[in-house]
Amino acid sequence: MKFGEQLKTSLIKDYYYYYISYDDLKHELKKGSSGNWSETEEEHFVGLLETELDKVFVFQKVKATEINRRIKDAEKQVQEVVRVSESDVNAVDEQQFEDLEEELSDIIADVHDLAKFTRLNYTGFQKIIKKHDKVTGWTLKPIFSVRLNAKPFFKDNYDQLVVKLSKLYDLVRTRGQPVRGDSAAGGAQQNFVRQTTKYWVHPDNITELKLIILKHLPVLVFNANKEFEKEDAAITSIYYDNTQLDLYKGRLEKTEGAEAIRLRWYGGMSSDQIFVERKTHREDWTGEKSVKARFALKEKNVNDFMKGKFTVDQAFEKARREGKKSIKEIESLESLAREVQYAVIKKKLRPVVRSFYNRTAFQLPGDARVRISLDTELTMVREDNFDGLDRAHKNWRRMDIGVDWPFSQLPEKDVERFPYAVLEVKLQTQLGQEPPQWVRELVSSHLVEAVPKFSKFIHGVATLVPEKTKLIPFWLPQMGVDIRKPVNQFYGIERPIHGDSSVSDIDYTGGYADEENGIGGENGVARPAAIRFDNDATERNREAADNETTPLLARDSTTSNGSVSAGNRNSRVRAITYNFPFLAPVVNAWSNAYEWFNGAFIENNYITGLPAGTVFITDLKVPEGKTICMPVRIEPKVYFATERTFLAWLEIGILLGAIAGGLLNYGNALAVEAAVGFFVVAIGTILYAIVLYLWRVKQVRNKTAARYDDRVGPTIICVALAAATGINFYLQATR
Secondary structure, eight states, rough: HHHHHHHHHHGGGGGGGGGHHHHHHHHHHHHHHHOOHHHHHHHHHHHHHHHHHHHHHHHHHHHHHHHHHHHHHHHHHHHHHHHHHHHOOGGGGGHHHHHHHOOOHHHHHHHHHHHHHHHHHHHHHHHHHHHHHHHOOOOOHHHHHHHHHHSOOOOOOOOOHHHHHHHHHHHHHTTTTTOOOOOSHHHHHHHEEEEEEEEEEEEGGHHHHHHHHHTSSOOOOSOSOOOOOGGGEEEEEEEEETTTOOOOOOOOHHHOOOOOEEEEEEEOOOEEEHHHHHEEOOOOTTTOEEEEEEEEGGGGGGHHHHHTOOOOOHHHHHHHHOOOOOHHHHHHHHHHHHHHHHHHHTTTOOOEEEEEEEEEEEEEEHHHHHHOOOOEEEEEEEEETTTOOSSSTTTSSOOOOOOOTOTTTTTTEEEEEEESSSEEEEEOOTTOOOOOHHHHHTTTTTTEEEEETOOOOHHHHHHHGGGGOOOETTTTTTTTTOOOOOOSSOOOOOOOOOOOOOOGGGOOOSOBBBBBTSSSGGGGOOOOOOOOOOHHHHHHHHOOOOOOOSSSSSEETTTTOOOOOOTGGGHHHHHGGHHHHHHHHHHHHHHHHHHTTTTEEEHHHHHHTTTTTTTEEOOOOTTTOOOOOOOOOHHHHHHHHHHHHHHHHHHHHHHHHHHHHHHHSOOHHHHHEEEEEHHHHHHHHHHHHHHHHHHHHHHHHHHHOOOOOOOHHHHHHHHHHHHHHHHHHHHHOOO
């Protein structure tokens, strides 16, 4: 979709006259060309741009001031109602809390609308400047960038508003009785096991996603008594590996017991507490869960600890002396520290890549059953010296950067700025227990794109050290594909409906929807202010999003930039068929049964219910010399099944050999000839079984995504056996 059309379908009605006049500016450009664009026309166009910039800048500031004032007023009202409620429960009725909740929902909708307004206008200025430079031949981008920075309407950070609104909404939702608990970073988190699913979030959807989540979970603030600062959300990790990148390969191939070792700190570079963490991958068949364990070190001791000069006993001497932790817990941490120190020294591990991001975590304090984190401004930075450049200067981390994103001082070869935010949904549920309904709806919505097994460490190494990585993750060749999807169900921020307005005549963006043609919402889809869900689609999407071994393959050929089709999540399992055509018969048979069960069907290799024009990517361009590593889960029973199949083939071969021996020993001259036929078939069967068994064992050990069933062998054996029997009958009848 062209930006002009996107602007028309996405703008908010109440803000209509404050958007950039994109069509008018584009019309001005059409009057001239690279051949006759004069200085007078350039001055006129720049003047129009300045006017538009002033209009957008002033409105954004006024609206932001209004929202801040409304939040302050709401804060006073909430505190007063809670204070009265604490002194006398009967003094406050339920309606007061409901009114406050409605007011906060309206403010949340305003924050969402302003964030969307800001992003659309910023994109509009970027688009029109690019079009100007292309059409006129005059270069305006560097000059106007200075003007944009002078009026930075697009640089407002909404994280502070999100934190404030989260606190207020939590107070109102819990009727003044918020959940209390330990929110410290670290603490009791040194050993924990969770079920984690990861998603990518387009920058256009980040603020909306935060506002949706805070209605269900509060923002986790580690120090509630301190005013929130942007640096408080910063998390930095230094990942270790050796020159052979053994840890990278192990984590990429999901080898049993594969480890990742990293050093992490929270906040700025002045943080004195460094967490040494080890993540260990466990295969499901082991009965164990992948686990992350960590212990804390003082920053001044990190270098000596990693070199073995600072011993484990020294590291935990103070903890033993103070007695704040049990002896058993200290011994467990000491064991972990010895193992990490030994691995670093033995495998010659050193810093390789740094990851930086700002994290917004949503969780009930002291309750880890549902934890959602959103990492924005994700950036990977080189820490290695593989190219002969000692970036860290013998230190455990380089000191020429801190938390000053986007690290413009670094050369491009040293930095990888990830284009999306990363959403992690971490659940601790009992066996057989379903996640909360709102979580299932969230991860099935158009706001997120499931990327199973995504790893910041793997992505950073694969992109920053390409000369040393032959194996790459499955998502890397698809980084250029736009993950935004058109909305296929009603989902988003709920704005309270006042008066006698009905859901049917108010669209999601605040304008009025064309009910007959479905016009008025984002991407031409009318959406009401109230949240509604397609439960059947949600269930199908959730099941497909949980699939851990299939990459993003389905795309809509009719959307711009190859954006992901709405509804394609329920096709993820089947989409892999088209990348491996020889799997089509088996997978399509399963797909037909699956769709029949869900009340749908497959027609002409396209999935009914997807938008017209939905196709599957089969021409992924893998960089030369690289191989995509697909996560394939192999359980021990596969080895046993392979062995049982081999023994079954041998049994058939031995049986045929026994028949040949009987004919040879007890038959006449004609039987001897028949025995030869059976003997050849028996030898062929045994040799074929041996070759097939060895091939299967190799593929299983290498975790190759190959076809393990056999369509050819049984057919050949049956034909050969039938031929041998037929020839025997023929010779017996003709002699």
